[in-house]
Amino acid sequence: MGILRDALIAASISTSMAALVLGTAPAMAGEVGRKTYHLPAQPLAASLRAVAIASGRNIAAPADLVNDKRAPALDGDFSAEEAVAALLAGSGLRQRAVGSGLVIERTPVAQATTMGSADSDIVVTGSRIRGAPVASPVFRLDQQAMRDAGQTSLGDVTRSIPQNFGGGQNPGVGANVPSASGINVGSASTINLRGLGSDATLTLLNGHRLAYNGSRQGIDVSAIPLGMVDRIEIVADGASALYGSDAVAGVANIILKRDYDGLETRANIGGSTDGGDFQQQYGAVAGRRWASGGLIAAYEFARNTNILSDDRSYAASRPGVTIYPALRRHAVALAGHQALADGLEFTVDALFNKRWSTSGFPLNAAGDLAVSHTEQSSTSRSLAVAPSLKLDLGAWRLSLSGVYGEEKVQLHSNSFAGSLQTSTAFVCYCNSGHSVELAADGSLFRLPGGPAKLAVGTGYRDNTLDAFRGAGNINNVKRSQDSYYAYGELSLPFVSPEQDIAGINRLNLSGAVRYERYPGIGSVATPKVGLIYAPIADLTVKGSWGRSFRAPTLFQQYQVRSALLYPAASLGGSGYPTGATALLVQGGNAALKPERAQTSTATIEYNPHVLPGLRLQLGYFSTHYTNRIVTPISFQAQALSNALYTNQVTLNPGANAVAATIADAAQFFNVSGQAYNPANVVAIIDNSSVNAGRQSIRGLDLLADYRTDLGGNGGRLGVALNATYLESNQQLTPGAPVVTKAGTLFNPPHWRGRGSITWSKGGLTLNATASHIGGIDDTRASPAIPIAGMTTLDLTARYAFGASQGPLHGLEISLSLQNAFDDHPSTIATSVYSDTAYDSTNYSPIGRYVGIGIAKSW
DSSP: OHHHHHHHHHHHHHTTEEEEEOOSSOOOTTOOOEEEEEEOSEEHHHHHHHHHHHHTOOEEEEHHHHTTOEEOOEEEEEEHHHHHHHHHTTTTEEEEEETTEEEEEEOOGGGGGGOSOTTOOOOOSSOSSTTOOOSSOEEEEEHHHHHHTTOOSHHHHHHTSTTBOSOBSOTTOOTTSOTTTBOOSTTOOOOOBTTSOGGGEEEEETTBOOOOBTTTTBOOGGGSOGGGEEEEEEEOSOOHHHHOTTOSSEEEEEEEOOOOOEEEEEEEEEEETTSOOOEEEEEEEEEEEETTEEEEEEEEEEEEOOEEGGGOGGGTTSTTOEEEOEEEEEEEEEEEEEEEETTEEEEEEEEEEEEEEEEEEESSTTOOTTTEEEEEEEEEEEEEEEEEEEEEETTEEEEEEEEEEEEEEEEEEEEEETTEEEEEEEEEEEEEEEEEEEEEEEEEEEETTEEEEEEEEEEEEEEEEEEEOSTTOTTOEEEEEEEEEEEEEEEEEEEOGGGOBTTBSEEEEEEEEEEEEETTTEEEEEEEEEEEEEEETTEEEEEEEEEEEEOOOHHHHHSOOEEEEEEGGGGTOOSOOTTOEEEEEEOOOTTOOOEEEEEEEEEEEEOOTTSTTEEEEEEEEEEEEEEEEEOSOSOGGGTTTOGGGGGGEEESOOHHHHHHHHHHSSEEEEOSSSOOOGGGEEEEEEOSOEEEEEEEEEEEEEEEEEEEEOTTTOOEEEEEEEEEEEEEEEEOSTTSOOEEOTTBTTSOOSEEEEEEEEEEETTEEEEEEEEEEOOEEETTSSSOEEEOOEEEEEEEEEEEOOOSSSTTTTEEEEEEEESTTOOOOOOOOOSSTTSOSSOTTTOOSOOSEEEEEEEEEO
């Protein structure tokens, strides 16, 4: 029956065929043969014909679908499926295997928003060379998979990725989380791979850097409308040799749709069954494709109510505390491209986002907000424009690109007694970023396995931080940092499958080096090498080694130094006489140098030809940090009691040392509750930023993906798994003990995984996704207290009506049940009323969530 069905489909299509292009030697179904292509931007039919001839595969393309469409340039080594997917990207068309050939057809409404093939494995992240294979492990998530899982925002998507840590700058991160593990500045959503920090993960938009958010150099991904996102590609490996600073933990590249024809509107609404977090989201995507270019734009409005501690049993002991903020935002994105002349193309990407966030907590033991409370609010505004010019010169391409970006986060904190305002505080973290780059890549000469390719580039970028607290405020910081860089990358294919060498199906060596100069800080050269070896077509072994770096943030360098006088007991001191105090010093350090890291990965990929659609990947990763910039004391209340902090403490300093320390600070605060007396100061504690830490992380990633058509018109089945195991430890200062990080409070757990099953038939798609975040230990107590992990089950159903006209045409409805069994975090010990009573970096307070959605293509 399957053979007859395929034959009927092919026969029905051939009656209106633009061309049924026959290869000279049709390949067997499931065979993955890679060819080298050098195709210019041209009519789609011409490019499909060229791929068919080169690959020996039959490609059937109806004339009414391809005649008015153009294909982008294609340069590199691809299988037939990969090449066709690249040519169809943004066209509203997809490919489907029929027997040994491929049929081009219109993408169904339920999948049209992805504007690309979900089966494509084309990577543009991890290499500056078009079409070059990447030796580092790459994770890919497209928009269809996000929608299937019931996700409606890019922040929710990134926080669900097992390799990402929920600490860093993310909404809901509590005030009791140490700054090294997380900070909530303006409720931005940032990516924090392996828990190394939002500032150690380089987040790109279509390969462009953006302005930083807040004070910690994260990139706010929630500023991007989900409807505009084609896919996310993550290279979980150090990549400073290619991209420069911040890429220690890896690179996350958010790739926007390039083209769209028509208009799609979408609405989602839902809420938590435990109370709070009532969400509304409305969006639209509109675009037009023409022969020489295209334009697409998206708008998204979203809002949610807050979650109070009163609504959650594990946090209700201190009522009135906001554990998840109320958010409201507008987001706009645009992407366009236009051919200016033969081989010359102009492209532009642009973003605008404005977000409001509010939270608060009571200032009285009864938890009554009406009696007294503190209200915290923020307004965030971001803007980015990234134009590019690309010139195709046959085997080479030149590109000139630039970015203008700004990110402004205004924070207000006001305290009230009843309705009377008793205090106010304000700060604006105003960031800007600009860059320009000239780059080129192309073929050098021919090797036995294909053309040797080179990419080179040079550029300049600058970042500015204006931390403004009011005119004349001593804590104001306005500083800028610029850098100049040059890089080169080489790809050498020594053996290709076409050579038919026993025991070596593919052998590719790659290397890259980047030189970057930071005036006033220093210069850094970072190399990277990679090896890809496939003994047989089904099995590939990859390895990479490199060095990465992260330049100190402007806040780490120039935050005003302060000296604060505390009661010694509040900093962990015991056995001291009544009235004993301790002086705590904190702030920036202008002498900071870049952090250095050595990274390596080893990956095995298995794609058996006897089971098409199955992909398995097992990878090992290792990162060794030196010169880690740290504020050495994570838990201030243990400064005088924890032996880990001994090197930061000077006991019995004497009046002269106390006076010198206060004089060296820009400001002095007496919060001891008594008159300052230098004779009562029993210790000086230095918690200012220093290049002192060493950190090591290592672990395993397991990815599995299987997609198949079920026989007898049983639909299509997809199964996916992403799991990671992580070990990490840190030495805060030389001579200090080495302490475990992974699996402890406010750090990533050892285990995290996410698996899904998706079934689709016609317009119906059903998805079940299970996620597990492992348990941790609260090491603030001795012995450590175990904290249970969380396991959630999400269920989503989507149905796209197949009507060709009428009110149901282009209509899709969805129903999602997130965390179906309402698993929740475990309670942790807290000491301050406003503390969040659970680990807010790892576990979500939302609980069971029910949402419905409707979309319409016009």
